[in-house]
Amino acid sequence: MKAYRLRSTWLGLLAAGLMAACAAPPEWSREEPQAVSATTVGEPTMLPLLGYLQRLQRMSTQELVRERNALTSAGQAPSTQVRLAMLLGQPRGPTDTVRALAILEGVLKSAEPAAAGLHPLARVLASQYSERLRLEMQNEKLAQQLKESQRRSNELQEKLEALADIERTLPARPIIGDNPPGVPR
Numbered sequence: 001m002k003a004y005r006l007r008s009t010w011l012g013l014l015a016a017g018l019m020a021a022c023a024a025p026p027e028w029s030r031e032e033p034q035a036v037s038a039t040t041v042g043e044p045t046m047l048p049l050l051g052y053l054q055r056l057q058r059m060s061t062q063e064l065v066r067e068r069n070a071l072t073s074a075g076q077a078p079s080t081q082v083r084l085a086m087l088l089g090q091p092r093g094p095t096d097t098v099r100a101l102a103i104l105e106g107v108l109k110s111a112e113p114a115a116a117g118l119h120p121l122a123r124v125l126a127s128q129y130s131e132r133l134r135l136e137m138q139n140e141k142l143a144q145q146l147k148e149s150q151r152r153s154n155e156l157q158e159k160l161e162a163l164a165d166i167e168r169t170l171p172a173r174p175i176i177g178d179n180p181p182g183v184p185r
Helices: 002-023 043-058 061-072 078-088 097-109 119-169
Strands: none
Touching: 043 078, 043 119, 061 078, 078 097, 078 119, 097 119
16 A cells, blocks of 8 residues: 555656746746857858869869969968868869868968858868878877788798698608507407
C-alpha cells in the first residue's frame, strides 16, 4: 500500500511538472530576435564568393592557372584576397595551402569594413585549410611508417629465406625412436 502511494505521488508530481513546462514558453522565445550586424555577416559580399568557390570546383587545371595569374595581379582588396585563398586551397589546381592560410590570416587581422564582413567566411576557410594541412602531415607520417614497416618486412623475409637455405643444406637427421632397418629392438 505504501509503495502504491509513493508511486502515485511521483506520477502526480511528474504530471504537474510536465503541465507546467508546457504552459510557460521558454525564456528565450519571449525575447525579440537580435538583428545580425552587417559587419558580422556580409551576405551581399559572401554570396558571390560562395558562388565563386563553386565555379572554382568546376574549372579545369588550365583555367585555375589562368585565374591564379589574374587574381595575383588584381590587387589587395579583401574580397580579392579571399578569392585568391580559395583558389590556392583548391586540391585540383596549383595548391599552396600555406600561402592561402597566410592570406586568410591577413584578411582576419584587417580592420577594414570590407574585410570585417568577410571574417566568418575567412575563419571557416582557414579552419578547413588548417585541418587539411594537419591531415596531410599525418598522411606523410603514416606513409613513412608504412615504408619503414615494408623495409623491415623485406629484411625479415630475406633472413627467413636464408635460414631456409641453410636448413636445406643440412644432412637429414634420423628420427629418435625409429630403428634403422635390420636392427633388432
